[in-house]
Amino acid sequence: MDKYISIKDLEDAALEVLPKATRDYYKSGATDEFTLAENKRAFQRIRIRPKCLVGIKGCELKTTVLGETVSMPIAIAPSAMQRMAHPDGETANVKAAQTKGVVYTLSTISTSSIEEVAEAAPNALKWFQLYIYNDREITKKLVQRAEKAGFKALLLTVDTPLFGVRRADVRNKFNLPKHLNLANFEGDMSTKIHESGEGSGLNHYVSGLFDKGLTWDAIKWLKSITKLPIVAKGVLRGDDAVRAVEAGCAAVLVSNHGARQLDGVPATIEALPEVVSALRGRDVEVYMDGGVSTGTDVYKALAIGAKMVFVGRPALWGLAVGGQAGVEKMLDIFRSELEYTLQLAGTPDVAQVTRDMVKHESEYAKL
Amino acid sequence: MDKYISIKDLEDAALEVLPKATRDYYKSGATDEFTLAENKRAFQRIRIRPKCLVGIKGCELKTTVLGETVSMPIAIAPSAMQRMAHPDGETANVKAAQTKGVVYTLSTISTSSIEEVAEAAPNALKWFQLYIYNDREITKKLVQRAEKAGFKALLLTVDTPLFGVRRADVRNKFNLPKHLNLANFEGDMSTKIHESGEGSGLNHYVSGLFDKGLTWDAIKWLKSITKLPIVAKGVLRGDDAVRAVEAGCAAVLVSNHGARQLDGVPATIEALPEVVSALRGRDVEVYMDGGVSTGTDVYKALAIGAKMVFVGRPALWGLAVGGQAGVEKMLDIFRSELEYTLQLAGTPDVAQVTRDMVKHESEYAKL
């Protein structure tokens, strides 16, 4: 593992070992992949303004999210069907999260079940990503199982009335490999995904089952069946963030779904200021994901107002390269990069990373 | 046809099958082709701001243009001499439009006559693109034939006192292949185009026949000979849009003629806001064409204020690849892309696509 010294190293190695269809599924973005590239480029347009001689005594990455302590403000984002990346899939991923003290988020569409994941890492701080199915009973059962299994929050995906078009998946007629199933379901619901229609089998599956008619009222319904705090995942506008909070969400995750839904939407680090600004003065947390691949990316998101960032693809690259050890390596790299960023920026405690620590490049476009 | 999943796929395939002179004629822009590239790049500078959890019940692409219903706000733009792309030329194109319920616009300079086109697709919503000839009788006859054949609107091209210089055409000494004629004319007028001068034979033809002295008074004259509503095609300035409307036009088509007239003019999606703003409060429709090649492009144009967009080259690529079936494929791709864009943006009815749904990238250049 020692030869990997950056997330890019892990990505390069993973792209070599993964079979084509899986590799394409993981790395693709929607249609022309403009936003996919922007998610990264937009970070480059933000400058960190380090302070000197602040007197560094230590370096504190610990923070709290929704009342729970995490070892650093970096969480593992939900991503579907992780056993495609490594035989241990979600269980390896959650074990790495447990070891490293970060949030692990399990996808509804996983190849390990809620219970398997809970059992694999009983002490991990686990959150559950939720799609709401047309059949509300199915949904209710998922939520209750997650709550019972010790998951501590629900990430309700709010940007997916249907799945975005990822052209490589269409060309590959992508589907979950036959030897894997959707582990949170039984019988039909578990294997239905294999009945591919034209193009992407996953999209076919989704479009039959997810509730497209969902509104913000769904939050009320969810709160009637669970005590878990709810995070609205997929918000890109200030007004939607306010809607989420007024509907009862405890937090908002600024996300464009890894640029996999609609091409042409803003990079998440571009959308973050609007959301933070809209929620100023409210007692809620804001997170972000999308394109985060270095410690300075994390730092910039924190400075703009995120309480935590999620990383999805980096965990998959780690998983593909080395299972649990690969994910741990990924988290170690982020921790190390964030640690020296905090110190070199003169804000050795994440709590010190305030808005004043960054400027947009356009603010430097004058003499 | 199934292997084509994007307009780009159709374009790539078409560029392979077309003979060089035709290919060059279709894809070229004026001189340095800066605006040709900008027509596409400018779309990338606009961001879509999706709304979440809006409660999608269906997806409605239907709209009306000049009082007639179309199945989606995408029309086939006029382009000259379509039998160069496929033996069936304009008749295949209009049949596809009929099948798919969209506007087909016939060029004055076509290789199928007004009547052939009408007969091929009696139920299509057909508009006629008009160049005004020095000989007003010729022009009058064209208009009256179109009206009689059931065409429902006239697109008067207002940006063409002469044809722009497309260097490849000059180098190729481009001309209509000998076995084809300008089908809307008889005798000399039909074959005159083959008497090439130096350079582009088409430009030679045009410069001898079109009325360069045309002013906005032409609208009045047109209205005196036809009841058809008139659309000013080729407007790039707000003040010209007002002139068009005050002269009696029912609609304005923001167009730079596929970037084929004058290089260095704005991309059409750049010029659209100025025109929409100048016409605010007037009971007229605004359309646009130029560089539209994805569903998100269409969406952005609608959000800025276009009632419909026209696609020219995409229809030619479809035609080249598969005749009527190719054009239908092109329209299917656009429909599918626009459908999921509408849903993923949280505005499942085209009527909901308002100005608030987009931002220029420069609005994100701040923290």
Added chain:
Amino acid sequence: MDKYISIKDLEDAALEVLPKATRDYYKSGATDEFTLAENKRAFQRIRIRPKCLVGIKGCELKTTVLGETVSMPIAIAPSAMQRMAHPDGETANVKAAQTKGVVYTLSTISTSSIEEVAEAAPNALKWFQLYIYNDREITKKLVQRAEKAGFKALLLTVDTPLFGVRRADVRNKFNLPKHLNLANFEGDMSTKIHESGEGSGLNHYVSGLFDKGLTWDAIKWLKSITKLPIVAKGVLRGDDAVRAVEAGCAAVLVSNHGARQLDGVPATIEALPEVVSALRGRDVEVYMDGGVSTGTDVYKALAIGAKMVFVGRPALWGLAVGGQAGVEKMLDIFRSELEYTLQLAGTPDVAQVTRDMVKHESEYAKL
């Protein structure tokens, strides 16, 4: 000549036929050649906003400069030692200018003498570019010879206390080929240039002879020895333009010396608005040169406020490719491109090309 349909074509052909040292001398810019590239790129950042249906009756390129009529607002810029490009050098160039009715500007450092040029094209409108030598008698004689030979204006170069560093010239130890002399001088002054020091022999020559101590008072002195109107060539700032006019200049030529003097200065089309604005309301003319290579470039300069533009390298490319005929071809291309630009922009008379006809791209960076 017919195969050349753009200035770029002539440039490409010229770069192939010229010997390396001459080619490098002509095409080089100062040091890193950033401004050399910017001179062209900056034109792309300006958009032409065409007007429709203006009623074109003809196309008028004629204009006046300093009271004399020219066939179009494009002049041949002074460039040194033109017999390196073609055996006929300056005499071929001036003959082309005569045939085509445009201003020819002879360099002080020419390989044909003032009198040879006058004799070659007695009816051309000829201007003389002047460097002021330490020896004012030499300078005075040059001015008086030019005046006597029928030259109609003096372009005093104001940006050259010394010559800029063009690295290729230094590496090539560039010098005037032995068989050529500086034809405006006799004896030592004519051949001294061959006594190369280190690096560029031209720079060596210049640094020994030109008056670096020159101030705006030089205009007064010039006016005391000649009746010719004086044009300040090489102004890039508004305040300097005012100084030039207050010192008695009849016109100002916005120029960065073909980006050959100091790298990092503004592109001339960038500097033009500042100069035009500073001179608003004064009865003087403003010209520009630098990077002009298409008819739309000329149009943009006119719209911002230039009365005429100068082209230097294009004349050299024409000369290299075909002597007088090559320069004529170059002028024909510009005339043709400017003609259709004027018509397609809806301003068929150069006098109609006003500030309103262009916008900077940044003005389109909003919806």
Added chain:
Amino acid sequence: MDKYISIKDLEDAALEVLPKATRDYYKSGATDEFTLAENKRAFQRIRIRPKCLVGIKGCELKTTVLGETVSMPIAIAPSAMQRMAHPDGETANVKAAQTKGVVYTLSTISTSSIEEVAEAAPNALKWFQLYIYNDREITKKLVQRAEKAGFKALLLTVDTPLFGVRRADVRNKFNLPKHLNLANFEGDMSTKIHESGEGSGLNHYVSGLFDKGLTWDAIKWLKSITKLPIVAKGVLRGDDAVRAVEAGCAAVLVSNHGARQLDGVPATIEALPEVVSALRGRDVEVYMDGGVSTGTDVYKALAIGAKMVFVGRPALWGLAVGGQAGVEKMLDIFRSELEYTLQLAGTPDVAQVTRDMVKHESEYAKL
């Protein structure tokens, strides 16, 4: 040496002769090297606005820094372990500085001792770059030795609580070659650097010895043990510049440590205006380093308000190519480029290079 006519020439030659680990160490920047590239690109976004006909009598590059006269406002920046570049290392470098009359700055982490450097160039104007060690006695001794050896100022590095991550060094397990030692120390302290941990041996060394807890109070302590003026090296914010001055610094060096500490910080020429503005009205000097590689770069920094610029890598390239003669060549190139820049800009005395002489490119983004 004559074949080198730009700093880029020296760089290219040096990169060829240096062994890989040394080459990587010298040229690397922090992590993704975005700021490394920006340090150069940001200069291109600034335009010089030359004045014409100012009457050049001579060219004066002389200036004073902290009360001492230097032959030009270009100093040699401190860089570590220069004997890796050339056997004569720091002593060749300081001799070149002495010959050319510029400031030489010795690094704490040098391969020649304070005394060796002083002896090699007794008449050079020498400054000493200081890292403060946990062991304050070690630090005190260094300062007192520098003062005794005739060094005239202390550059206290304020941006290095730890060393930035340069990935090539980690991959190369970079360390000082065994035959070299840290010459300012004895025994353990001198050889400890060879006890490499994982990754970069230098970072390992630094993290064990440097005082991370340093605050601006360190300036007071330094002033209690030395009379030398203190320069705060590594400031990128206006507020930090004020802190430095209020703590007693005589000057501030705007630096991002050659983009080697934290990637994503501003280019130094971007940060300079903020620092100059924050210190306006105070009797202190501002310097800058970072990406300076041409005379026009120097000019731009002076115009924005720097009293002097430092060049680090250029001196190493000179050293690698030709020892003392190579560094002298480097200084000659800068002098020559600055001389003609001053003259061509119409400000032949460095004292005339004021804020008005430059504009940001964004100021030209309008007509």
